Amino acid sequence: MPAPLENLSLRAQLRVDRLPLRLGALFVGLTGFGISIAMLIRAGLGAMPWDVLQVALAERTGLTVGTFIIGVSLLVLAAWIPLRQHPGIGTLANAVWVGIAADLALAVLHAPDAPAARMALLLSGIVLNAVSSALYIGAQLGPGPRDGLMTGVNRRWGLPIGRVRLGVEVTVIALGWLLGGPIGVGTVLYAVGIGPLVQRVLPFLTIPVRRGPQPLPGAGPGVTLPTGPQ
Template identity: 35%
Template sequence: MKLVQKWTVFMLGLLVVSFGIVLTIRAELGVAPWDVFHIGLSNQFSFTVGRAGQVTGFVIILLSFVVGKIKPTLGTIANILLIGFMIDLLMLVVSSPTNLIIRYFYLILGTVIFGFGAGLYISAHCGTGPRDSLMMALDKNLSYDISIIRGGIEVGALSIGYILGGPVGIGTILIALGIGPIVGLSLNKVNQLKNKLQPKIDCYN
């Protein structure tokens, strides 16, 4: 039962993340760095945004293995596949608003939902995402602080995505600045809930 609960939390987190991403895309005010890359890739090839994310994810885990011998976990594969499928499905049912105020509402709400979902799926400890694998692989081979490595990865994805025609805007800045604190707050709240429930049912370990 514990395993079922653990994976249920993980997949719920991925669904929440996907919904948040779609809201930020539909706001049309700029998206997260990696989504800039995914949308830019989808603009250049006959990919949906979700499929572009899946292709990128599998290339990254292959690169992570070649560079740092980082083997993907089941959670990493599930992360890539499920988020891609969920984004494409939600893009069909969530439309872009025309009102500017509603677009900003989509952007802010999407950022909060994205961060909450990330905290939720991380708390399940079912495996890292592909970008984390690449970060760890580069950390093994480069003599730089890991924060610099992660920042470089994000800036690289953003720059290439922009060149490919991905949307960069105020939303990109908002997400870049806000996602870390939101994920941290989400993880803290989930862990508090975990501690309250642990005497009864240990859902996360």
């Protein structure tokens, strides 16, 4: 049976079991996520939905794609306030590190010339994105800014997450397209394939939350802390 995904508060995340392992999985996942963004952009066959807008903004302003990934993430986090969403360790790390990782990868990756190589880069990027998403979600240290926006709308107004996600991403793609963002077969393949791929991989990469008292680091054997939602 797959391990359940917990909704841990920030306080609970700081006390959760195997925190170093979770932090390692989180940052490997976020790094891979940023690299996968660069792979889809360099493939030149269409970017991920949010990146259609972010690439368009970068091209129009001369700033880096990573700068807009970070900037849009912070704007989305501001939208959490009326939704009464609470960020976690992973939320804040996601908002900053994915953009940095994407810029670093874009600096070393180059667009291949052969159509077959472009398609291979695209498909590899989608698979890497799915594995990376499962890693940072499975670390159970808080959702990313965009995922939290959708779950927050669902919790506040009861709208189905699928419809919220569809509405948000269609809006983002439309804005990006109007600004000249890269829409193509890659955008469609990502939108159709990423959900099933993450669902398939996530059970293998989720780090379960152990119930019961956990030892306080550096304390004696009789000093423990509780884990789980607070």
